Amino acid sequence: xxxxxxxxxxxxxxxxxxxxxxxxxxxxxxxxxxxxxxxxxxxxxxxxxxxxxxxxxxxxxxxxxxxxxxxxxxxxxxxxxxxxxxxxxxxxxxxxxxxxxxxxxxxxxxxxxxxxxxxxxxxxxxxxxxxxxxxxxxxxxxxxxxxxxxxxxxxxxxxxxxxxxxxxxxxxxxxxxxxx
Numbered sequence: 001x002x003x004x005x006x007x008x009x010x011x012x013x014x015x016x017x018x019x020x021x022x023x024x025x026x027x028x029x030x031x032x033x034x035x036x037x038x039x040x041x042x043x044x045x046x047x048x049x050x051x052x053x054x055x056x057x058x059x060x061x062x063x064x065x066x067x068x069x070x071x072x073x074x075x076x077x078x079x080x081x082x083x084x085x086x087x088x089x090x091x092x093x094x095x096x097x098x099x100x101x102x103x104x105x106x107x108x109x110x111x112x113x114x115x116x117x118x119x120x121x122x123x124x125x126x127x128x129x130x131x132x133x134x135x136x137x138x139x140x141x142x143x144x145x146x147x148x149x150x151x152x153x154x155x156x157x158x159x160x161x162x163x164x165x166x167x168x169x170x171x172x173x174x175x176x177x178x179x180x
Contacts, residue, residue: 041134042088
């Protein structure tokens with residue numbers, strides 16, 4: 001007997017009712033994509049797996065908060081990003097600071113070479129960035145956050161967010177030059 005495909009709406013409803021089977025189905029549907037999100041925010045797969053599991057625990061405990069506005073996958077993604085941000089804030093032994101002279105020395109370069117990279121290669125390079133640069137790069141470039149939203153999420157100034165993004169792009173450019 002073929003297995004019935006559960007609609008997203010029914011899956012959400014079943015998860016809200018506490019169905020373990022529905023929770024397993026939800027995890028299986030979204031874990032692969034969300035693992036990719038988690039990998040962008042940390043340096044290793046084990047930490048990414050931890051973030052993934054923590055994120056899904058939050059999803060299951062707050063699924064009643066999903067109001068059906070916007071996409072469900074977008075809601076899940078936002079929880080994963082916030083889980084990663086919380087983790088990084090807890091791990092940060094020192095604040096996000098940048099020498100003002102270094103900030104003034106930053107210039108805009110040609111970053112077109114980034115577009116030619118394979119996704120996996122880019123993820124590996126991004127994982128090598130310093131934590132603050134990696135966070136801002138991911139939040140701005142990948143997740144589409146504004147510098148104002150990034151500043152609020154990371155407790156930094158908007159100008160620091162811009163500087164970190166510029167510096168992240170420069171470091172990626174340097175890493176690419178070293179590879180090619």
